[in-house]
Amino acid sequence: MKYNELIELAIYARDNSTYTPYSKFKVGAAVEMEDGSTYSGGNIEIASYSPTNCAERTAIFKAVSEGKRKIKRIAVVGDNDYTYPCGVCRQVIREFGENPEIIIANTTEDYRVYKLEDLLPHSFGPEDLKEVKQDV
Numbered sequence: 001m002k003y004n005e006l007i008e009l010a011i012y013a014r015d016n017s018t019y020t021p022y023s024k025f026k027v028g029a030a031v032e033m034e035d036g037s038t039y040s041g042g043n044i045e046i047a048s049y050s051p052t053n054c055a056e057r058t059a060i061f062k063a064v065s066e067g068k069r070k071i072k073r074i075a076v077v078g079d080n081d082y083t084y085p086c087g088v089c090r091q092v093i094r095e096f097g098e099n100p101e102i103i104i105a106n107t108t109e110d111y112r113v114y115k116l117e118d119l120l121p122h123s124f125g126p127e128d129l130k131e132v133k134q135d136v
Ligand SMILES: O=c1ccn([C@H]2C[C@H](O)[C@@H](CO)O2)c(=O)[nH]1
Pocket: 020, 023, 025, 026, 027, 042, 043, 044, 045, 052, 053, 054, 055, 056, 076, 083, 084, 085, 086
């Protein structure tokens, strides 16, 4: 899928898939998985605040819960010109991709493309738990 098409899905999610009664700050995300499937979502806020789910995680969890575990790229569109994923979402992207692309979009024609490792260098991930020394 072309960047502008994935961004279009993220814009649709920002405009139709959020629940943001508290911050009123709307964010949409769309992920393209390695098999070409796409999933989108918006941020969902909760009155006690901390259970709030960002748009990126909504989209990624939809994919993972459908059995898709490898992110090829993710597009993010917020109410700012450029809305970058929070630290928690960067770590979640890290879990399900091999250095996927992160597209920070203002419009379908105005966007910045990064790799996860640009935004989360020297990260901790699943491989780090492969050879855990057992203490029993
Ligand atoms: O990349 C981001 C940044 C913020 N938010 C949400 C969380 C909260 O609902 C609102 C304000 O922080 O924006 C996202 O969904 N993704």
